[in-house]
Amino acid sequence: MGYFGLTEISRGSLAVWRRNFDAFIRTYKVNFIPPFVEPVLYLLALGYGVGALIEDVNGIPYPVFIAPALVSISVMYSAFFECTYSSYVRMYYQKTFDAIIATPLSIEDIVTGEILWGATRGTIYAGLMIPVLFLFGVIDLPISLLLIPCAIPAGILFASIGICFTAITPSIDSLNYPAFLFITPMFLFSGTFFPISILPESLQYFAFGLLPLANVVSLNRAITAAEFSPLILYNIIWIIGVAAIFFVIGLNLMRRRLII
Template sequence: MTPNHWRLPQLSLRFVPVWQRNFLVWRKLALPSVLGNLADPVIYLFGLGFGIGMLVPEVGGVSYISFLAAGMVCYSTMNSATFEVLYSSFSRMHVQRTWDAILNAPVSLDDVVFAELMWAASKALLSGVAILLVISLFGLVDTRYVLWVPPLIFLVGLTFGALGLIVTALAPSYDFFMYYFTLFITPMMLVSGVFFPADQLPPIIRAATTLLPLSHAIELARPLLLGHMPEHTALHLLVLMGYCSVAFWLALALTRRRLLK
């Protein structure tokens, strides 16, 4: 009988040891990993924040560097989750064949893929919180609602982790990932409000940005970091959770089709 690759995920707590395995491997290189994830957004933050900030004193009533800080939290979270499920997960699945070894134990493929998603979100949480600490030390955060930001970071990590797993399931090699970055991640970063208000874009592009997950993440993160509650919170959360749920189901189905003959 042909297996039903498109059935709903069947998950169990057996994903936890797989998550733990990834954590133990990462722990050996934890410091370089964290510093690597910090470097890019911190360079953007202070390079553009102070540079463009000299030309643009305020954006939306706050300093440009404070405006940019929220974008960098989401940007760092997105990048960390994306790189993990693309390069690291692909290595474990296709190159190192780690997944094949794990599947010899009483662990299902559904649990393995879910463990990869949870691990990517966990790493994204570390990256996002690290940036959050940096911008807090420089006084760029209003602390009234800052405790709501780490759960949001984790949700953003889940969302982009799930989207990246779709690409991993389809990728024949590492080179394939450049299409994803060039055609999706980079354009989304430029139009979703990371570096400038998205409402300055032409109407047709502005309308398109409302469909992008990064836009919804920033619409939640920026107000929280500037000290006030976001508008349309439920809508933004539902969009992110919808992306995460549908993308994970699709990624799992494609992974089953690839690995379960």
């Protein structure tokens, strides 16, 4: 076994992914409603409500400015919470992980399958939001279709971070701490509803250096605006690199949790 357990990952992770996908499809009526309703509520309340009191942001109408951020937020929430609360329920209450480990599949298969499913759910939600945003006239096609492939590494990033918290949390109630102390601050201070450029320079470096959502929002906003700059390359490298780091950390933390 390799130190990071990567040599133990096999196509069995796809079986875990398929199991979660099938469960998702069985409740599709509930699962498909949020990505349609959520952007409408945000656009009405913030884009056209608060936005009516705000001048253009860097020459961009406010609803257009927040549109790519809404997609980014949806990917973050769906991937992160799928791999925290939902994964914890499958691990601790439903004993799904125990049942899978009793088969030829490994712990690495389970963790990888969970992360891939979290990323897939985030990508599905991003894909469902795009036609809604297009109908509101806040994004353009076909350029905004690039948000879908960009949601994959972003989803893996947030899903991997979620698995790390799931592996170390003592109880499901303790997952409230990363939700309130990590996810909520990112939701507010990652350039979602105002440009990061208005922050002090030190906080700008902090955001792009340490906040995952800031890089995802920056990337998605550049795509929808068709403004390609060296910052995009930085965002892509940062997202993929940090996702790989947390993926490996999540594998090892979850192996320790399940073996003990």
